[in-house]
Amino acid sequence: MRDWLVHIRRNEHASLQTQIREALVSAILDGQLARDEPIPSTRKMAKSLGVSRNTVVLAYQGLLDDGYLVAKERSGYYVSEKALEGALQPNMAPKPVSAGSSINWAARFTMEPAAQANVSKPMDWQTYPYPFIYGQVDHTLFPLAEWRDCARQALGKKWLGTWTNDTWANDDPLLVEQIRRRILPRRGIMASDDEILVTLGAQNALYLLTTLLVSAKTRVGMEEPGYPDVRNIFSLSTPHVSLLPVDGKGLVPSEAFDACDLVFTTPSHQFPTTVTMPLERRMELLKRAASHDVLIIEDDYEFETNYVNEPCPALKSLDDDGRVIYVGSLSKTLFPGLRLGFLVAPKNVVEQARALRRLMVRHAPNNNQRTAALFLSLGHHDTLIRRLHRAYRTRWEIMGEALKTHLPDSSQVPGFGGTSFWVKGPDGLDSGELAKAAATKGVLIEPGRVNFGAAGGPRNFYRLAFSSIAEAKIEPGIRILSDLVQR
Amino acid sequence: MRDWLVHIRRNEHASLQTQIREALVSAILDGQLARDEPIPSTRKMAKSLGVSRNTVVLAYQGLLDDGYLVAKERSGYYVSEKALEGALQPNMAPKPVSAGSSINWAARFTMEPAAQANVSKPMDWQTYPYPFIYGQVDHTLFPLAEWRDCARQALGKKWLGTWTNDTWANDDPLLVEQIRRRILPRRGIMASDDEILVTLGAQNALYLLTTLLVSAKTRVGMEEPGYPDVRNIFSLSTPHVSLLPVDGKGLVPSEAFDACDLVFTTPSHQFPTTVTMPLERRMELLKRAASHDVLIIEDDYEFETNYVNEPCPALKSLDDDGRVIYVGSLSKTLFPGLRLGFLVAPKNVVEQARALRRLMVRHAPNNNQRTAALFLSLGHHDTLIRRLHRAYRTRWEIMGEALKTHLPDSSQVPGFGGTSFWVKGPDGLDSGELAKAAATKGVLIEPGRVNFGAAGGPRNFYRLAFSSIAEAKIEPGIRILSDLVQR
Numbered sequence: 023m024r025d026w027l028v029h030i031r032r033n034e035h036a037s038l039q040t041q042i043r044e045a046l047v048s049a050i051l052d053g054q055l056a057r058d059e060p061i062p063s064t065r066k067m068a069k070s071l072g073v074s075r076n077t078v079v080l081a082y083q084g085l086l087d088d089g090y091l092v093a094k095e096r097s098g099y100y101v102s103e104k105a106l107e108g109a110l111q112p113n114m115a116p117k118p119v120s121a122g123s124s125i126n127w128a129a130r131f132t133m134e135p136a137a138q139a140n141v142s143k144p145m146d147w148q149t150y151p152y153p154f155i156y157g158q159v160d161h162t163l164f165p166l167a168e169w170r171d172c173a174r175q176a177l178g179k180k181w182l183g184t185w186t187n188d189t190w191a192n193d194d195p196l197l198v199e200q201i202r203r204r205i206l207p208r209r210g211i212m213a214s215d216d217e218i219l220v221t222l223g224a225q226n227a228l229y230l231l232t233t234l235l236v237s238a239k240t241r242v243g244m245e246e247p248g249y250p251d252v253r254n255i256f257s258l259s260t261p262h263v264s265l266l267p268v269d270g271k272g273l274v275p276s277e278a279f280d281a282c283d284l285v286f287t288t289p290s291h292q293f294p295t296t297v298t299m300p301l302e303r304r305m306e307l308l309k310r311a312a313s314h315d316v317l318i319i320e321d322d323y324e325f326e327t328n329y330v331n332e333p334c335p336a337l338k339s340l341d342d343d344g345r346v347i348y349v350g351s352l353s354k355t356l357f358p359g360l361r362l363g364f365l366v367a368p369k370n371v372v373e374q375a376r377a378l379r380r381l382m383v384r385h386a387p388n389n390n391q392r393t394a395a396l397f398l399s400l401g402h403h404d405t406l407i408r409r410l411h412r413a414y415r416t417r418w419e420i421m422g423e424a425l426k427t428h429l430p431d432s433s434q435v436p437g438f439g440g441t442s443f444w445v446k447g448p449d450g451l452d453s454g455e456l457a458k459a460a461a462t463k464g465v466l467i468e469p470g471r472v473n474f475g476a477a478g479g480p481r482n483f484y485r486l487a488f489s490s491i492a493e494a495k496i497e498p499g500i501r502i503l504s505d506l507v508q509r
Numbered sequence: 510m511r512d513w514l515v516h517i518r519r520n521e522h523a524s525l526q527t528q529i530r531e532a533l534v535s536a537i538l539d540g541q542l543a544r545d546e547p548i549p550s551t552r553k554m555a556k557s558l559g560v561s562r563n564t565v566v567l568a569y570q571g572l573l574d575d576g577y578l579v580a581k582e583r584s585g586y587y588v589s590e591k592a593l594e595g596a597l598q599p600n601m602a603p604k605p606v607s608a609g610s611s612i613n614w615a616a617r618f619t620m621e622p623a624a625q626a627n628v629s630k631p632m633d634w635q636t637y638p639y640p641f642i643y644g645q646v647d648h649t650l651f652p653l654a655e656w657r658d659c660a661r662q663a664l665g666k667k668w669l670g671t672w673t674n675d676t677w678a679n680d681d682p683l684l685v686e687q688i689r690r691r692i693l694p695r696r697g698i699m700a701s702d703d704e705i706l707v708t709l710g711a712q713n714a715l716y717l718l719t720t721l722l723v724s725a726k727t728r729v730g731m732e733e734p735g736y737p738d739v740r741n742i743f744s745l746s747t748p749h750v751s752l753l754p755v756d757g758k759g760l761v762p763s764e765a766f767d768a769c770d771l772v773f774t775t776p777s778h779q780f781p782t783t784v785t786m787p788l789e790r791r792m793e794l795l796k797r798a799a800s801h802d803v804l805i806i807e808d809d810y811e812f813e814t815n816y817v818n819e820p821c822p823a824l825k826s827l828d829d830d831g832r833v834i835y836v837g838s839l840s841k842t843l844f845p846g847l848r849l850g851f852l853v854a855p856k857n858v859v860e861q862a863r864a865l866r867r868l869m870v871r872h873a874p875n876n877n878q879r880t881a882a883l884f885l886s887l888g889h890h891d892t893l894i895r896r897l898h899r900a901y902r903t904r905w906e907i908m909g910e911a912l913k914t915h916l917p918d919s920s921q922v923p924g925f926g927g928t929s930f931w932v933k934g935p936d937g938l939d940s941g942e943l944a945k946a947a948a949t950k951g952v953l954i955e956p957g958r959v960n961f962g963a964a965g966g967p968r969n970f971y972r973l974a975f976s977s978i979a980e981a982k983i984e985p986g987i988r989i990l991s992d993l994v995q996r
Binding site: 135190 | 534535537622656677691698701710712802846847860865875876892
């Protein structure tokens with residue numbers, strides 16, 4: 023028996039049976055097993071791996087069923103000839119992708135998005151004891167069993183057509199119905215099905231709208247500080263990006279605002295300062311937008327996490343003029359890796375955005391749309407929001423206290439909820455340096471520089487998020503941070 | 510008891526328990542149940558719906574657990590106060606999306622993709638007895654149990670981080686590994702991980718590449734006839750789209766080809782004619798591309814369905830120059846609704862495409878990436894390809910015979926495999942009219958006009974696909990079609 027064929031790791035994610043199957047399939051398809059080579063008996067394999075024979079029998083049975091192995095009487099198991107049809111041909115020498123590469127790519131690129139500054143977070147953030155990082159979910163709060171149950175139903179035989187078909191430009195009608203009936207009315211918005219488009223996260227909605235509405239001549243406005251990914255999208259399409267100031271009431275109405283064709287804003291919780299725009303400011307913004315024919319894209323992220331006041335309805339709900347396009351996300355309450363969001367706009371805008379989405383991605387994967395629709399319709403989403411609300415409020419209070427105690431000299435822009443604090447460090451602090459030093463102590467924070475579009479924007483702001491850190495870790499983490507700031 | 514609250518449909522996809530839960534959650538969240546209104550007892554509800562009491566008990570238990578209902582001793586079930594927090598406020602009158610709509614949207618749009626001609630297929634194609642339509646999968650061939658098993662594993666607690674996190678610009682390393690080790694070598698391509706990008710279907714890869722490489726001045730070449738969605742993508746970016754002729758060997762090398770900066774081609778099975786480009790033609794094309802510095806996008810769709818010859822390696826595998834960008838899809842063998850594809854390109858191109866994808870969609874949903882990775886690594890994908898191969902080959906032969914018998918006057922461009930025939934009807938035939946007439950007889954075909962970019966392109970071509978029609982239906986369907994063509 024060739025021992026190297028199958029290795030078992032007890033602490034692996036996959037079951038032992040799965041690991042055995044995977045190793046044998048790999049060996050067959052990678053051409054490591056010759057046609058006439060016998061496979062160890064189930065007894066031998068079980069003994070050599072130290073697993074139960076039953077586990078091996080089940081793995082072998084699956085491989086027999088699928089034609090990878092054949093059983094010969096009195097002789098045991100062999101690799102099937104059929105399986106080798108798909109295997110690598112030894113006489114085929116694959117060619118490296120960039121072989122000669124005489125191309126002058128830089129001259130070919132119409133844009134270089136990789137050169138843009140952007141938020142970067144360590145992929146292994148979960149291994150840090152104090153991850154104050156933004157936009158991830160706390161796994162301990164997520165109703166995994168319910169989600170899996172919905173996924174199981176969505177993958178059911180009866181719905182097979184729904185999730186396997188290419189549905190071209192169409193969304194899952196059940197998900198659209200849930201957005202229309204369950205999510206939008208609470209934001210004060212009444213939409214018909216053809217005024218809603220499901221997108222690959224809010225990010226995709228913003229990209230679609232920019233492609234549709236921004237040319238090289240368009241003057242767009244952007245909150246400063248603001249969401250860097252949107253500034254980056256705008257910058258790919260137009261050089262005319264105005265950085266509009268933000269104060270304690272959110273986006274400030276100004277002549278610079280009036281001069282824009284299109285403005286991006288986050289009234290529920292300004293990104294990244296978390297301030298909520300009060301009603302009077304909203305009315306003023308809409309009035310000025312109407313007089314100067316400014317279109318508004320409202321990113322209503324995290325509206326559901328206002329712990330202090332009654333949630334303010336969306337800016338869109340005050341819009342008499344059809345000039346606010348609403349963008350929402352399921353990433354913050356479900357999970358970001360799912361990539362589900364939506365936009366709400368007049369029918370003719372949705373029609374164009376739908377045709378563009380067809381060319382860009384077709385549609386969000388149907389299985390996920392259906393799973394999310396079931397999750398919403400069975401009330402699990404509402405249950406989850408209530409649970410997040412309780413957990414986040416507690417963490418928000420703990421963090422507020424910890425900041426008051428340990429970093430009294432740093433001022434926090436008043437935050438009404440959300441999932442983070444926006445902290446202004448002492449003048450002269452470089453939060454990029456602070457973040458590096460903190461990481462070595464196990465504390466992850468987000469330097470604020472990237473949220474400013476202006477050259478020479480301030481470096482002393484940083485963001486502390488609490489959506490994926492346990493209550494008990496907040497105070498100790500802030501204490502460590504405070505020691506570093508003091509030095 | 511208010512009878513209208515819960516309706517049960519026996520032939521629904523959802524289980525009875527799910528239906529009861531959904532109806533009660535709806536009534537609570539839509540504000541149809543008052544705070545103090547008692548809910549019928551499980552016994553009454555079971556009797557009134559004619560279902561087992563156990564079903565109702567389980568549904569109620571879930572609602573108690575999630576805080577939608579409260580049980581009061583000796584008094585029964587009531588809607589919980591907490592649950593109503595999220596309910597619609599009766600005093601909040603939602604505002605319609607397009608309220609006043611004084612906006613001149615037409616003047617705002619930078620493009621109008623909805624005006625482009627495109628393939629349209631009836632969404633209810635499965636209800637037609639003879640669906641000769643392209644690009645859908647045959648549910649009877651799909652290993653649903655294996656897919657569900659992989660999905661279940663991918664949703665497992667141990668992998669929670671993998672699928673819930675926003676992974677920003679990164680792909681699932683397990684899926685990238687499977688593409689690199691399992692799929693690309695068979696196409697003669699050797700890539701490193703940073704030369705592979707997972708996309709939302711091949712469509713998304715084509716959109717990303719166009720955005721990166723095509724400006725208003727770029728001269729792009731497109732097969733004629735060819736894939737309309739690519740022509741449409743190109744047309745959004747540049748007015749300089751050359752329609753390059755196709756013959757029995759695929760794309761024809763020509764001076765028009767030499768004059769392009771970038772050319773899109775489908776060498777494995779030309780879309781829509783299904784011809785395979787022979788080796789000499791490939792070499793000639795690459796030689797001319799090198800002399801005139803033409804970049805090539807190779808869409809290698811359906812490479813695995815060549816039943817007649819040994820599959821020809823990808824054009825990319827002959828490319829010494831790094832000028833061919835390879836686009837692949839998992840839609841044809843898994844299912845199109847999943848939206849998974851990939852592109853292979855030099856590292857610096859992938860780096861830019863990845864940064865652009867981050868702005869456009871972030872990444873393909875992580876749960877689907879992981880499910881597909883498991884499906885590939887356990888050999889289910891290879892098993893499926895072998896199964897499809899057998900089934901499609903038989904259908905291809907049956908359809909070839911049926912066409913020879915019933916439509917001898919229509920010439921078919923020789924097709925080596927694929928999942929469709931490209932049929933040239935008699936001169937003067939309008940295949941759009943034929944498709945309409947055929948649909949009334951239960952036969953769905955695809956008129957070919959949309960595949961031609963030229964004004965005044967021919968109308969007598971049509972496509973007959975066999976990927977989602979049962980063997981036994983092929984001959985009778987062609988017979989009906991033949992009767993219609995004769996008339």
